[in-house]
Amino acid sequence: MAVRLTERGFSLAAHHDPSDNSDAQSSGLDRRRFLGFLIAAPTLAVGVQFIPGLAGRQAADASIITPPEPEEIFDLGDAQDLAAAPTAGLITVVVNPDGTASFAAIRTEVGQGMTTAIAMIIAEYLDIEVHQVSITLADARPELLLNQLTGGSNSMRSQYTPTANAAQLAKQQLVAAAARKWNVSPSALRTASGTVIHPDGRKAGYGELATLAAVTKTRRVALPEFKAKDRAEFRILGHPTPRIDAYDIVTGQKTFCTDIQVPGALPTMVARPPTINGTVVSVNNTEAILAMPGITDVVPISTGVAIRGQTHGQCIDAIQKIKVTWGPGTVDSYSDSTVLSALVAAEPPFLVPPVGDLTTEGAFTFYFASNTPLEPDNAIAVVTPTSAEIWSCLKVPIDALQDIAIQLDLPQDAVTVHVAEGGGSFGRHLFHDAATEAVEAAQKIGKPVHLMWSRTDTFRQGRTHPMAISRVQATTLLGNVVTYQQYHTDVQTSFSHGLGEILTATAASLPIVGNFTFAETIFLLSQSSPYNFGVTTQLLNEIPLEFNTGSMRNIYSPNAVTAEELIVDQLAAQFGQDPVAFRQAFLKDSRVLAVLNKAAEVGNWGKTMPAHCAQGIAVHSEYQAAVAVLVEINCTPQVVNRKVHNGYTGPRVTKVLVVADPGFCINPLGFEAQMIGGVEDGIGLALTASMHLQNGLFLEGSWDNFFYTREWNTPPDIQVIITNTSSSPSGAGELAVAPTFAAVACAYARATGTMPTSFPINHGTLGFTPYPAEPSTPQSPTDGLKYTF
Amino acid sequence: MPTYTFILNDNQVSVDCDGNVRLLWVLRDILGVTGPKYGCGLRVCRACTCHINGLAFNPCSVPVSQIKPTDKITTIEGLAATDPTGENGLHPMQEAWLKKDVAQCGYCQPGQIMTAVALVKELQSEGREVTDADLDKIRNICRCGTYYRIREAIKAGAKNM
Numbered sequence: 007m008a009v010r011l012t013e014r015g016f017s018l019a020a021h022h023d024p025s026d027n028s029d030a031q032s033s034g035l036d037r038r039r040f041l042g043f044l045i046a047a048p049t050l051a052v053g054v055q056f057i058p059g060l061a062g063r064q065a066a067d068a069s070i071i072t073p074p075e076p077e078e079i080f081d082l083g084d085a086q087d088l089a090a091a092p093t094a095g096l097i098t099v100v101v102n103p104d105g106t107a108s109f110a111a112i113r114t115e116v117g118q119g120m121t122t123a124i125a126m127i128i129a130e131y132l133d134i135e136v137h138q139v140s141i142t143l144a145d146a147r148p149e150l151l152l153n154q155l156t157g158g159s160n161s162m163r164s165q166y167t168p169t170a171n172a173a174q175l176a177k178q179q180l181v182a183a184a185a186r187k188w189n190v191s192p193s194a195l196r197t198a199s200g201t202v203i204h205p206d207g208r209k210a211g212y213g214e215l216a217t218l219a220a221v222t223k224t225r226r227v228a229l230p231e232f233k234a235k236d237r238a239e240f241r242i243l244g245h246p247t248p249r250i251d252a253y254d255i256v257t258g259q260k261t262f263c264t265d266i267q268v269p270g271a272l273p274t275m276v277a278r279p280p281t282i283n284g285t286v287v288s289v290n291n292t293e294a295i296l297a298m299p300g301i302t303d304v305v306p307i308s309t310g311v312a313i314r315g316q317t318h319g320q321c322i323d324a325i326q327k328i329k330v331t332w333g334p335g336t337v338d339s340y341s342d343s344t345v346l347s348a349l350v351a352a353e354p355p356f357l358v359p360p361v362g363d364l365t366t367e368g369a370f371t372f373y374f375a376s377n378t379p380l381e382p383d384n385a386i387a388v389v390t391p392t393s394a395e396i397w398s399c400l401k402v403p404i405d406a407l408q409d410i411a412i413q414l415d416l417p418q419d420a421v422t423v424h425v426a427e428g429g430g431s432f433g434r435h436l437f438h439d440a441a442t443e444a445v446e447a448a449q450k451i452g453k454p455v456h457l458m459w460s461r462t463d464t465f466r467q468g469r470t471h472p473m474a475i476s477r478v479q480a481t482t483l484l485g486n487v488v489t490y491q492q493y494h495t496d497v498q499t500s501f502s503h504g505l506g507e508i509l510t511a512t513a514a515s516l517p518i519v520g521n522f523t524f525a526e527t528i529f530l531l532s533q534s535s536p537y538n539f540g541v542t543t544q545l546l547n548e549i550p551l552e553f554n555t556g557s558m559r560n561i562y563s564p565n566a567v568t569a570e571e572l573i574v575d576q577l578a579a580q581f582g583q584d585p586v587a588f589r590q591a592f593l594k595d596s597r598v599l600a601v602l603n604k605a606a607e608v609g610n611w612g613k614t615m616p617a618h619c620a621q622g623i624a625v626h627s628e629y630q631a632a633v634a635v636l637v638e639i640n641c642t643p644q645v646v647n648r649k650v651h652n653g654y655t656g657p658r659v660t661k662v663l664v665v666a667d668p669g670f671c672i673n674p675l676g677f678e679a680q681m682i683g684g685v686e687d688g689i690g691l692a693l694t695a696s697m698h699l700q701n702g703l704f705l706e707g708s709w710d711n712f713f714y715t716r717e718w719n720t721p722p723d724i725q726v727i728i729t730n731t732s733s734s735p736s737g738a739g740e741l742a743v744a745p746t747f748a749a750v751a752c753a754y755a756r757a758t759g760t761m762p763t764s765f766p767i768n769h770g771t772l773g774f775t776p777y778p779a780e781p782s783t784p785q786s787p788t789d790g791l792k793y794t795f
Numbered sequence: 796m797p798t799y800t801f802i803l804n805d806n807q808v809s810v811d812c813d814g815n816v817r818l819l820w821v822l823r824d825i826l827g828v829t830g831p832k833y834g835c836g837l838r839v840c841r842a843c844t845c846h847i848n849g850l851a852f853n854p855c856s857v858p859v860s861q862i863k864p865t866d867k868i869t870t871i872e873g874l875a876a877t878d879p880t881g882e883n884g885l886h887p888m889q890e891a892w893l894k895k896d897v898a899q900c901g902y903c904q905p906g907q908i909m910t911a912v913a914l915v916k917e918l919q920s921e922g923r924e925v926t927d928a929d930l931d932k933i934r935n936i937c938r939c940g941t942y943y944r945i946r947e948a949i950k951a952g953a954k955n956m
């Protein structure tokens with residue numbers, strides 16, 4: 007640690023950098039071994055199976071000043087990559103007789119652009135155009151076991167190499183077919199955009215060759231040596247590419263789960279208890295409800311009373327009239343204040359006791375926040391005594407399939423689970439709550455259902471990001487930070503979606519010693535301080551309250567990073583240093599330092615700001631990516647107090663600059679979109695978006711209650727700069743949330759002169775009139791024609 | 796059961812249903828027109844936004860009994876036909892959406908586009924350009940946080956309308 011005293015301001019680049027992936031062959035692209043197959047089909051179908059290899063990253067060497075934390079040498083994405091490997095099955099690329107290619111992705115598309123990125127990889131390595139690739143989402147495939155999970159931002163990292171291998175194998179087979187046809191050596195031929203070209207200029211289209219290359223018996227083939235292209239050679243990868251589903255979206259043709267029509271699967275909604283996880287004691291007017299227009303069925307299920315009808319509107323009408331005696335829920339005695347007390351009581355004492363002036367500390371409260379996407383949870387279930395067929399947006403479809411098989415007491419192969427495209431996820435679709443309910447309702451009713459949650463259900467009974475306290479304490483000595491402790495205490499985060507089994511299965515491979523719980527493992531894998539702060543301790547402590555929790559565009563980072571960055575600003579002030587200069591002095595990762603420097607330069611850090619306005623800056627490194635966010639905030643009274651009917655205004659973030667280094671960026675256009683989305687989330691978490699718990703019920707029931715960022719909160723100026731420093735792609739979906747949240751918090755502290763300690767900052771006042779607890783879904787208005795424009 | 800008739804995307808349609816059913820469910824559950832999305836049923840999220848006689852409205856909050864036989868309802872599916880001057884016969888606003896690659900999950904986007912078209916038309920009738928203050932008034936939720944690109948697309952699309 008003493009080294010710090012003399013080395014301030016030196017270049018960190020010379021130090022061991024655990025996330026340096028500059029050598030693609032040894033890190034991102036060649037870590038697993040693959041087997042190639044030609045699959046019996048009327049056209050060319052190739053498969054690639056990936057088998058265990060070595061996790062490529064070596065443990066950091068001993069020259070590091072602050073010992074590396076687990077996340078730095080082995081992060082959550084790595085763990086998932088490795089966990090996926092031993093059990094992975096086959097992925098296939100089919101070249102169709104019309105020259106297009108098809109691929110059933112084993113990841114779920116929820117808006118993050120995964121299908122577009124996969125299409126780009128295939129187009130690049132097969133040498134066709136992106137629009138010639140069609141991507142569907144694979145049904146749950148139990149043989150893939152744990153590899154079929156979309157979470158932890160690992161999609162791109164784990165899909166890149168197998169997909170590229172499969173596309174390259176398909177191209178090799180097409181060239182070989184052309185070589186046979188023309189009786190020349192394959193090496194004499196070249197390809198260009200869907201055709202194989204003879205040296206004399208003759209051409210053969212992929213479609214024609216695909217039929218020639220078809221095989222009648224599946225067999226294993228040697229995979230061509232995988233030549234990861236040099237970045238400069240890429241024709242498609244790394245170039246901004248619009249989403250492949252954009253046309254369908256703007257014309258209203260994209261089919262989300264809510265839009266899927268299965269014969270007989272009538273709209274079904276659930277009248278729900280007035281407190282979280284309440285139960286049905288009795289339904290007291292079933293006959294009257296059945297007599298209502300359109301209603302076909304009313305049955306109690308584990309979570310409420312399922313009502314099936316001709317239209318959703320009639321189900322909502324029935325929810326207004328149903329009379330149910332409810333049993334208690336699981337957290338009826340809890341409100342915000344009691345959960346807070348429980349968290350405080352559970353906080354362990356710091357290992358290093360405070361030492362007067364040498365200690366800087368802060369405790370930060372983060373309230374519950376809803377992870378509901380815009381498309382409400384929904385699922386279609388067709389259940390017979392011997393089979394079940396389910397459609398839903400599921401990020402862990404295998405987990406759903408296995409649970410549903412148990413639920414129905416059916417063998418797994420009697421259950422088919424189709425993965426629908428989702429209107430967002432943000433962590434919600436790691437779970438299959440709606441599918442479980444749909445299956446129960448379909449079985450009890452004896453008819454197919456399309457069960458949909460109402461908006462109010464999604465807030466009040468749906469999963470939330472758990473409430474947490476992050477307590478930070480740093481000790482300084484002679485201009486150095488010698489200890490840094492961060493204890494994060496939260497309401498237990500549920501990981502019942504199989505991610506748990508994944509890591510449990512690979513626990514032996516994780517470079518973590520000791521008996522950590524699963525959540526602690528995730529915490530340690532995903533959190534790490536990017537600073538040289540001497541002896542660094544970060545711990546997670548969870549209290550087992552029975553809320554329905556889950557991740558929300560990241561698990562711990564947004565809260566943990568915000569707490570840390572606020573304390574970093576405090577330390578800078580204590581040292582009489584500018585926040586950027588302080589970070590430059592203490593950051594230990596060269597990539598993080600580089601994005602910070604770029605942000606400070608482009609964002610004109612330190613420029614004079616008007617009164618009540620300020621800049622804020624924060625950095626973050628996760629999933630082997632580095633990101634810096636610089637924001638400007640306006641906290642002038644006229645802005646803070648501006649009025650929007652039924653809306654929350656408050657301080658306005660006027661400008662955001664994101665500088666991100668994802669390693670290699672597959673699609674800059676898509677990546678930028680993910681950064682922008684993360685920015686909006688971060689702003690909401692800092693300023694406006696939370697849930698208020700009162701006597702076992704969340705009060706929020708609509709988007710005019712849960713103040714996710716709206717147009718009037720959105721920054722009119724957002725700029726994203728992407729730097730590519732390696733060949734290894736990393737996750738994007740969650741990356742910008744934490745540093746934006748932190749930067750906004752830091753800017754707010756500087757603009758107002760007061761460091762916020764409770765988030766979002768508006769949580770203390772309830773800015774809306776809550777809907778009553780019953781009916782659980784409020785009636786739709788009838789006066790819509792008064793508000794045309 | 797009563798029958799309700801109206802003009803949907805230039806075609807006359809009739810439905811037999813209870814008059815209290817909100818138009819959104821008539822469109823989605825009875826007619827199978829799924830471009831307008833459910834996001835709240837409370838006239839809050841605006842994912843269901845459509846046009847009635849050229850003006851934006853939220854069919855989740857209008858009983859079908861209030862719709863007259865002469866009313867022209869336009870959903871996202873019928874928008875292009877009202878001004879097919881964009882590329883590939885799309886509406887200029889849809890084209891702008893493609894050019895800016897606005898959508899993420901896409902669930903809110905039909906409603907966003909329908910709102911944008913009505914807003915621009917309203918401003919044009921007042922002889923005004925789109926300002927940031929006008930964009931701040933849009934209430935449509937985008938949970939994926941595409942607001943910034945939405946703003947850029949509206950400004951671009953307005954130029955071609």
Ligand code: FES
Pocket residue numbers: 832833834835836837838839840841842843844853854855856
């Ligand atoms: S569904 Fe109509 S406004 Fe939300």
Ligand code: FES
Pocket residue numbers: 117380429430898899900901902903904936937938939940941
């Ligand atoms: S694009 Fe997903 S809600 Fe707007």
